[in-house]
Amino acid sequence: MAKKLSCSAAKSPALHFLLYPGLRNIPVPYDDIPEHIRCYMQFVDRSLLRENLKLTPQQRMDKHARMIELELELRAAGR
Incomplete structure (x- = not known):
């Protein structure tokens, strides 16, 4: 049975920043x-x-490819 998440995040009057794909950080009031x-x-x-x-995007793809190579090396070493 899944455990229910209880929200204990402290309410802050400061602006928080949300990330949206393709955009920079956007300030959003906490209550919104x-x-x-x-x-x-x-x-x-x-x-x-x-x-x-x-x-x-190219740098992210290169980083992902390196992680996949590392995973394959680790799997091969574990055999």
Whole structure:
């Protein structure tokens, strides 16, 4: 049985920044963020998302290809 997520994110009057594909960070007042998103925001390291969005699509694809190569090497080493 799935455990229900309880939202304990502290309410802050500051503006929060949401990431949208193809756009930069958009300031959004905390109260305008849907509750289900606020609950998950505390569990997501958005700094990693921001860093990844600074890369070009080609750089992201190259990074992904390197990760796949590493995975295949690790699987082969484990046999």
